[in-house]
Amino acid sequence: MGVGRRAFVYLLTFWVILTLNFLLPRLLPGDPLAALLDPSSSDYVYDPEVRAALAAYYGLDRPLPEQYGRYLLGILTGDLGRSIRLNRPVAELVVGHLPWTLLLVGTALLFSSALALLTGTESAWRRGSWADRGLVSASILLANVPVYFAGMMLLLLFGARLRWLPLAGGRTPFARYPSALAAALDIGRHLILPALTLTLAMLGAKFLLVRNATVNVLGEDFMLVARAKGLPEGRLKWGHALRNALLPFVAHLAAHAGMAVTGAVFIETLFSYPGMGRLIFESVTARDYPVIQGAFLVVSAVVLTANFLADLINLRLDPRLREGGAVG
Amino acid sequence: MRRLGGEVWFGLILLALCSAVAVLAPVLAPYDPRAFSGQPLERPSRAHPLGTNDVGQDILSELIYGARVSLTVALAAGAGTVLLGLLVGGMAGYAGGWLDQALMRLVDGMLSLPRLPLLILFATFLGSGLPQTIAVISFLFWPTTARVVRAQVQSVRQRGYVRMARQFGASHPYVFLRHILPAIGPLIAYGLVTSAGHAVAMEAGLAFLGLGDPLVKSWGLMMRFALNLPGIFLTDRWLWWLLPPALCVTLLILALALIGIGLEQNLNPRLARRWR
Numbered sequence: 001m002g003v004g005r006r007a008f009v010y011l012l013t014f015w016v017i018l019t020l021n022f023l024l025p026r027l028l029p030g031d032p033l034a035a036l037l038d039p040s041s042s043d044y045v046y047d048p049e050v051r052a053a054l055a056a057y058y059g060l061d062r063p064l065p066e067q068y069g070r071y072l073l074g075i076l077t078g079d080l081g082r083s084i085r086l087n088r089p090v091a092e093l094v095v096g097h098l099p100w101t102l103l104l105v106g107t108a109l110l111f112s113s114a115l116a117l118l119t120g121t122e123s124a125w126r127r128g129s130w131a132d133r134g135l136v137s138a139s140i141l142l143a144n145v146p147v148y149f150a151g152m153m154l155l156l157l158f159g160a161r162l163r164w165l166p167l168a169g170g171r172t173p174f175a176r177y178p179s180a181l182a183a184a185l186d187i188g189r190h191l192i193l194p195a196l197t198l199t200l201a202m203l204g205a206k207f208l209l210v211r212n213a214t215v216n217v218l219g220e221d222f223m224l225v226a227r228a229k230g231l232p233e234g235r236l237k238w239g240h241a242l243r244n245a246l247l248p249f250v251a252h253l254a255a256h257a258g259m260a261v262t263g264a265v266f267i268e269t270l271f272s273y274p275g276m277g278r279l280i281f282e283s284v285t286a287r288d289y290p291v292i293q294g295a296f297l298v299v300s301a302v303v304l305t306a307n308f309l310a311d312l313i314n315l316r317l318d319p320r321l322r323e324g325g326a327v328g
Numbered sequence: 329m330r331r332l333g334g335e336v337w338f339g340l341i342l343l344a345l346c347s348a349v350a351v352l353a354p355v356l357a358p359y360d361p362r363a364f365s366g367q368p369l370e371r372p373s374r375a376h377p378l379g380t381n382d383v384g385q386d387i388l389s390e391l392i393y394g395a396r397v398s399l400t401v402a403l404a405a406g407a408g409t410v411l412l413g414l415l416v417g418g419m420a421g422y423a424g425g426w427l428d429q430a431l432m433r434l435v436d437g438m439l440s441l442p443r444l445p446l447l448i449l450f451a452t453f454l455g456s457g458l459p460q461t462i463a464v465i466s467f468l469f470w471p472t473t474a475r476v477v478r479a480q481v482q483s484v485r486q487r488g489y490v491r492m493a494r495q496f497g498a499s500h501p502y503v504f505l506r507h508i509l510p511a512i513g514p515l516i517a518y519g520l521v522t523s524a525g526h527a528v529a530m531e532a533g534l535a536f537l538g539l540g541d542p543l544v545k546s547w548g549l550m551m552r553f554a555l556n557l558p559g560i561f562l563t564d565r566w567l568w569w570l571l572p573p574a575l576c577v578t579l580l581i582l583a584l585a586l587i588g589i590g591l592e593q594n595l596n597p598r599l600a601r602r603w604r
Contacts, residue, residue, distance in 0.1 A: 009440070024453040140585070140586075146581060149577070152574055160561040261442070262443070266536065284448070292452050300442045
């Protein structure tokens with residue numbers, strides 16, 4: 001598949017997501033306002049006249065196709081609706097929360113990838129040794145422990161017991177920073193625990209991937225030839241083995257980006273970290289439907305974009321994937 | 329069957345233990361988990377080994393009955409995922425041709441959907457009851473199984489004895505049930521165990537986010553309530569309220585994963601060599 005076709009598939013997927021987002025609330029029986037307000041919410045309106053006025057205000061009394069057109073047009077112009085709870089545009093809330101999630105996910109992706117590549121290659125190089133066995137067992141454990149459990153343990157140890165690091169939040173509340181450096185340090189201090197949790201959560205799967213890919217490469221004929229040429233150990237390990245194991249690693253980057261976003265939702269909830277996950281959690285608690293929907297759209301778009309970027313990198317790295325090549 | 333490794337036995341024992349607790353819950357639990365059997369937020373005592381929660385319910389009893397919820401989800405969502413995957417993957421692999429193409433495009437599309445955000449959206453608008461949660465998890469997780477099943481069915485279909493059976497006039501349903509299904513049996517077992525694990529993790533995760541069935545006290549919901557208590561980490565209350573359900577969920581997920589790894593090695597001996 002070429003770049004154009006891949007882009008088309010992702011656009012199609014995003015359209016499905018957009019449509020689901022439009023249809024799901026409207027599938028609820030009866031009440032058109034149900035798309036905005038949960039009947040059990042304290043903000044619920046009972047007066048039929050006000051309800052009709054509200055429905056007209058939000059365009060919910062129009063025929064469905066017209067509503068759908070307006071909805072798509074709104075998304076295109078960056079209009080994600082208004083939060084019922086905070087009475088602010090959802091887009092504004094997203095702009096405030098998304099950078100935190102990108103910071104958290106980006107940091108964790110970077111560290112977990114670097115660590116996995118280093119340890120995975122070493123482990124494959126010394127496969128069968130006690131260090132390798134230990135690392136494999138630890139990774140299987142890490143890959144399967146739920147991220148909120150790992151987060152709780154770290155929070156308890158470093159936050160509550162040792163009190164080395166802050167328990168919650170993205171920065172010190174109401175802090176005034178004398179300089180940009182002080183601000184960066186404060187944000188960094190708050191980032192350590194959530195990022196460490198997400199790094200550990202992703203390290204297990206990544207390590208196993210790199211290790212297995214490298215073990216496969218080590219059995220290839222060109223490794224034997226390279227060794228026979230008398231290349232030094234370091235060149236063999238990093239220049240030949242790791243370099244070829246990079247391919248399957250990059251191929252899984254897309255899946256890992258999705259995993260990271262999922263992990264971030266739980267971690268932000270646990271650490272009260274002010275990202276998209278926290279926004280989703282707070283809106284779920286308040287049944288603030290427009291925010292849940294807007295956050296859903298943005299998170300989906302981020303995951304799809306990450307997948308598309310990973311695909312592009314794959315295409316550049318692996319000529320076999322380009323036109324005419326078999327995918328898979 | 330090759331010999332089962334130690335980690336598989338560990339997983340099986342954990343799973344058996346959890347099942348026993350779930351079945352014997354009424355015998356094992358000291359109280360009705362919904363009864364207000366003590367003062368709110370009691371510390372552990374002889375009467376309440378794990379103390380009581382914020383409304384005075386016995387935490388140990390909640391924990392014991394929680395095993396039923398998680399195992400129900402594991403069994404129902406695992407079976408749902410595998411059935412859907414088997415249906416679509418089996419049909420695609422067996423029929424081939426345009427049907428195969430169309431179904432696999434559908435699978436590709438479903439696999440590219442971000443799962444957790446969709447789960448949250450569905451749970452918000454379709455309700456967060458346990459049956460809905462199970463249905464939505466099955467609906468989102470079947471494509472992975474479908475893909476593996478299809479590949480295996482495709483290879484089995486080409487084998488001599490299957491083609492022979494067709495030549496002798498066996499009907500499609502007969503061939504599928506008599507020859508194909510047994511051949512992919514181990515794969516189904518593997519799919520069942522792994523999707524059960526994902527389902528347990530997802531149900532607990534949704535409850536943790538506040539999207540659990542409010543009428544069914546699952547381990548995830550227990551965590552949610554514990555975390556809702558302000559400053560739970562500042563006292564040692566987490567030790568008997570938050571840690572036990574978190575540990576139970578983790579151990580159950582781990583048990584299913586370990587069994588899955590064992591089954592996977594049985595399916596693919598090359599994998600087993602790679603771990604050594």
